[in-house]
Amino acid sequence: MVKTEIHTHVGIISLNHPEKLNALSREMVHDLVAAFESFKADGIRVIILKAEPNKSNVWSAGHFIPDLPEDHEDPLGYNDPLEVLLRSIQRYPGPVLTQVHGSVWGGACDLIMTTDISICDPTATFAITPAKLGVPYNASGIGHFIARLGTNQAKEMFFTARPVDAITAEKWGIVNHLVEEDQLEPYTMEMAQHITTLSPLSIHVIKEQFRILANSQALSADVFEKIEGLRTMVWESKDYHEGLKAFREKRKPDFTGE
Ligand code: LCV
Ligand code: LCV
Numbered sequence: 001m002v003k004t005e006i007h008t009h010v011g012i013i014s015l016n017h018p019e020k021l022n023a024l025s026r027e028m029v030h031d032l033v034a035a036f037e038s039f040k041a042d043g044i045r046v047i048i049l050k051a052e053p054n055k056s057n058v059w060s061a062g063h064f065i066p067d068l069p070e071d072h073e074d075p076l077g078y079n080d081p082l083e084v085l086l087r088s089i090q091r092y093p094g095p096v097l098t099q100v101h102g103s104v105w106g107g108a109c110d111l112i113m114t115t116d117i118s119i120c121d122p123t124a125t126f127a128i129t130p131a132k133l134g135v136p137y138n139a140s141g142i143g144h145f146i147a148r149l150g151t152n153q154a155k156e157m158f159f160t161a162r163p164v165d166a167i168t169a170e171k172w173g174i175v176n177h178l179v180e181e182d183q184l185e186p187y188t189m190e191m192a193q194h195i196t197t198l199s200p201l202s203i204h205v206i207k208e209q210f211r212i213l214a215n216s217q218a219l220s221a222d223v224f225e226k227i228e229g230l231r232t233m234v235w236e237s238k239d240y241h242e243g244l245k246a247f248r249e250k251r252k253p254d255f256t257g258e
Contacts, residue, residue, distance in 0.1 A: 001031040003052065004039075009196035010189065011035075011044035018054035024107055025064035029081035036088045045200045046192040047092060049115060050099040057123060062106025065133070065247050075235055076138045082107040083140070086114045090211050093204040095195055099188040100124040101181065103163060113144035116207065117191070118175040121184040125163035126174050132161045134243035134255060136234035139219070139227055147214055148173060 003014040013035045015022035022028070039047060051059040063082055068075045076083060089096050089111070098112050100120035106129040112118050128145065130137040137158070145154035153172045157164060170178035179187045195203065219227070234240060238258045246253035 001025075001028040002035055004035050006039075006042070006044065007189070007193075009043075009045040009200075010048060010192045011039040011042070011046070012048045012050065013039075015049075015051040015060055018052065020064065021054055021056050021058040021061035022051050022108075023061040023064040024082055024085065024111070025067055026081050028064070029085045032085055033088050036092055040092065045094045045196045045203075047094065047096045048099055048188055048192050049096060049111075050188075051102065053101070057102040059100050059102040059104045059124070060108035060111070062104075062108045062129065065244065068133075068135070068244060069235075070241070070244065072236065074231065075135050075240075076107075076141065082110070083138075086111060086140075086144075089114050093207070094200060095192075095203065095207065097188055097192055099184055100175065101184055103127070105129055107141075109157075110141045110144055112174065113148045119177045119179060119184065119188045119191070120166050120169060120175045121179060121181040122166045123181065124166045124169060124175070124178075126157075126169050127161060127163040128157045129161045131158060132243065132253070133247065134234065134237060134239035134241070134253070136231040136240075138231065143214070 001015070001017045003016045005012045013032065015028065015032075017023070017025070017028055036047070063076075067081070074080075095116040098115045098118045100112065100118060101123055103125045104112055105127050109126050109128045112126065128137075142154070142158070145157065148154075149157070149172055164172070164174065166175075166178050169175050177187065239253075239255045242253050242255060
């Protein structure tokens with residue numbers, strides 16, 4: 001599901017499941033986490049995460065929708081493959097750069113928000129789509145968007161579920177840099193290689209401090225339980241089941257708010 005290559009201290013991981021538009025299925029996530037683990041064992045200092053081209057020009061279609069639980073189970077719970085992947089990115093002891101060509105959807109957009117530095121070309125778009133499926137999303141994922149964007153921009157992305165184009169993505173700070181299509185690869189590689197010339201230990205400890213500080217707003221037990229109660233109400237709703245059914249039947253969902 002993924003292709004990997006090593007250039008001295010830079011490791012490249014390419015999403016490579018074109019038939020399903022690089023959707024983040026269990027198998028895809030398993031292969032991604034395995035690639036991170038093996039790069040860590042090889043002391044790779046910087047990772048570039050990119051996608052092999054496909055007919056739909058999609059970087060990743062996000063969570064593999066058929067994997068979403070149908071009955072009385074939390075979608076995007078702690079052990080959900082996507083959450084496992086996001087944690088392995090945050091814990092990798094070196095910067096993870098994303099090189100984006102094509103459209104990014106749902107959980108893959110959260111993945112972009114979780115990586116350390118993002119660079120895209122003019123074909124890139126970014127959409128976060130729980131409202132299209134009747135999914136409640138989760139506090140840690142919403143936290144990634146708040147950390148990266150202004151709250152109003154993060155809310156617009158969640159409430160409209162519409163793709164944000166590359167120019168807006170750079171203006172809002174979804175990506176660090178928007179470069180020409182033929183510059184995307186060399187620009188990203190140059191930054192990655194430059195970073196490998198700096199102290200890997202210093203960078204690892206600084207990255208770990210960013211992660212600890214980002215996760216530092218402790219939620220009190222009753223706040224946490226209130227959030228879980230709200231999320232349960234959504235994923236036990238008719239709307240959630242309608243969202244999944246509509247995707248399977250390739251039609252627009254008809255949400256009733258129940
Ligand atoms: C499985 C897929 C998918 C897919 N899973 O090509 O953020 S949350 O909370 O919403 C979270 C739960 C999440 O991430 O949900 C997933 C969010 N992703 C999306 O909303 C994108 C869904 N996909 C699309 O809107 C279209 O596929 C796009 C616009 C990406 C591409 O459209 P296009 O017409 O070019 P198809 O739709 O024909 O897709 C090609 C094949 O990939 C499958 C899709 O079912 C089809 O498979 P078959 O040829 O077997 O029918 N596919 C696409 N997305 N997320 N499978
Ligand atoms: C003492 C100096 C210094 C200096 N200390 O002129 O952020 S952290 O964690 O990194 C933290 C620990 C921190 O703040 O670390 C220091 C970070 N600073 C730098 O990395 C800048 C180091 N300096 C340089 O890169 C160059 O000096 C610049 C580019 C600023 C200027 O270069 P230029 O060729 O014009 P020189 O390098 O010849 O510097 C003139 C004199 O100032 C001293 C330097 O040693 C030299 O003294 P001598 O003529 O006695 O040799 N100097 C420069 N920076 N941070 N001394």
